[in-house]
Amino acid sequence: xxxxxxxxxxxxxxxxxxxxxxxxxxxxxxxxxxxxxxxxxxxxxxxxxxxxxxxxxxxxxxxxxxxxxxxxxxxxxxxxxxxxxxxxxxxxxxxxxxxxxxxxxxxxxxxxxxxxxxxxxxxxxxxxxxxxxxxxxxxxxxxxxxxxxxxxxxxxxxxxxxxxxxxxxxxxxxxxxxxxxxxxxxxxxxxxxxxxxxxxxxxxxxxxxxxxxxxxxxxxxxxxxxxxxxxxxxxxxxxxxxxxxxxxxxxxxxxxxxxxxxxxxxxxxxxxxxxxxxxxxxxxxxxxxxxxxxxxxxxxxxxxxxxxxxxxxxxxxxxxxxxxxxxxxxxxxxxxxxxxxxxxxxxxxxxxxxxxxxxxxxxxxxxxxxxxxxxxxxxxxxxxxxxxxxxxxxxxxxxx
Numbered sequence: 549x550x551x552x553x554x555x556x557x558x559x560x561x562x563x564x565x566x567x568x569x570x571x572x573x574x575x576x577x578x579x580x581x582x583x584x585x586x587x588x589x590x591x592x593x594x595x596x597x598x599x600x601x602x603x604x605x606x607x608x609x610x611x612x613x614x615x616x617x618x619x620x621x622x623x624x625x626x627x628x629x630x631x632x633x634x635x636x637x638x639x640x641x642x643x644x645x646x647x648x649x650x651x652x653x654x655x656x657x658x659x660x661x662x663x664x665x666x667x668x669x670x671x672x673x674x675x676x677x678x679x680x681x682x683x684x685x686x687x688x689x690x691x692x693x694x695x696x697x698x699x700x701x702x703x704x705x706x707x708x709x710x711x712x713x714x715x716x717x718x719x720x721x722x723x724x725x726x727x728x729x730x731x732x733x734x735x736x737x738x739x740x741x742x743x744x745x746x747x748x749x750x751x752x753x754x755x756x757x758x759x760x761x762x763x764x765x766x767x768x769x770x771x772x773x774x775x776x777x778x779x780x781x782x783x784x785x786x787x788x789x790x791x792x793x794x795x796x797x798x799x800x801x802x803x804x805x806x807x808x809x810x811x812x813x814x815x816x817x818x819x820x821x822x823x824x825x826x827x828x829x830x831x832x833x834x835x836x837x838x839x840x841x842x843x844x845x846x847x848x849x850x851x852x853x854x855x856x857x858x859x860x861x862x863x864x865x866x867x868x869x870x871x872x873x874x875x876x877x878x879x880x881x882x883x884x885x886x887x888x889x890x891x892x893x894x895x896x897x898x899x900x901x902x903x904x905x906x907x908x909x910x911x912x913x914x915x916x917x918x919x920x921x922x923x924x925x926x927x928x929x930x931x932x933x934x935x936x937x938x939x940x941x942x943x944x945x946x947x948x
Contacts, residue, residue, distance in 0.1 A: 559929030662911025667722025698860020718873025822864030
């Protein structure tokens with residue numbers, strides 16, 4: 549068992565949670581595909597319990613966010629937030645069908661089991677109990693699309709919440725944390741760079757502008773920048789990776805060895821501490837490329853240079869320990885400590901519109917995005933218990 553899933557006691561999980569999770573895993577909601585089948589299933593599930601859901605579609609109307617309220621329609625309440633999309637399985641060596649949930653050895657395997665359909669299943673299974681409790685404050689469901697490609701889908705949902713006269717008191721994002729309460733995570737800025745070179749025969753290489761070699765110099769600059777932040781900081785040692793990181797993940801260029809390549813593209817990211825400014829790092833990279841390299845390129849060919857395009861960004865999260873949502877989540881989880889993590893979530897977006905947020909959900913981030921992704925039954929049980937305690941907290945005195 550991963551260290552993030554260790555628990556001094558076991559928490560039994562209901563059959564309803566397991567059944568719902570197996571159904572949700574069966575929907576292939578890889579980010580490049582539609583999530584509507586899953587969203588419509590959840591909408592119909594809620595409707596069967598007389599809970600109305602509102603959908604927020606993308607421009608192509610092949611994806612949607614879902615917002616639903618259980619309990620009184622007036623008042624602030626709390627958000628249970630999750631994304632519905634998952635990362636691809638292409639090229640991964642799975643021992644089970646990633647879209648056919650398998651339960652064995654105290655675990656449920658399948659794509660999205662921990663990231664993050666387990667949380668959705670645990671929350672949905674509690675809807676009947678929420679209704680019986682006659683909640684004094686509402687519980688809101690916020691399910692999003694396209695989180696895995698930069699937290700871009702949730703924006704319409706955040707826009708809707710920001711326009712409400714009364715905002716939720718707090719938000720719990722159910723990303724896998726081993727049911728530990730996370731009060732802070734890093735933000736992210738991702739950038740696409742296109743290097744425009746000038747082609748020539750490789751025997752006449754000095755007459756061309758080699759886009760691959762030029763791109764490599766920028767990538768090396770990024771690597772040096774990453775090394776610098778690791779040595780000089782700034783640091784926050786409460787994070788599992790205590791400094792801002794810089795990483796180049798994709799590079800493509802060239803067509804044949806005997807041709808000086810006229811184009812090369814690469815993607816890089818800056819995962820920054822909440823208080824650190826990613827744009828300051830980007831300005832350094834752009835200055836090196838545009839002021840140092842580009843003049844040399846254009847001495848040979850005027851149409852050469854760089855194009856930088858922002859792919860995505862989301863803010864970091866840092867919720868103060870004295871916020872009500874932090875103390876509530878700690879009480880529900882039985883976890884007095886606070887944790888900070890390097891991975892990002894939609895939590896920073898909620899916080900940015902004035903909804904204090906924590907991250908707490910079943911499973912380990914070590915399992916996310918990997919083949920044979922799984923969540924343990926104990927973790928699902930602990931999540932179900934967590935949400936049950938939230939219901940008890942918000943329910944009428946008679947229910948308690």
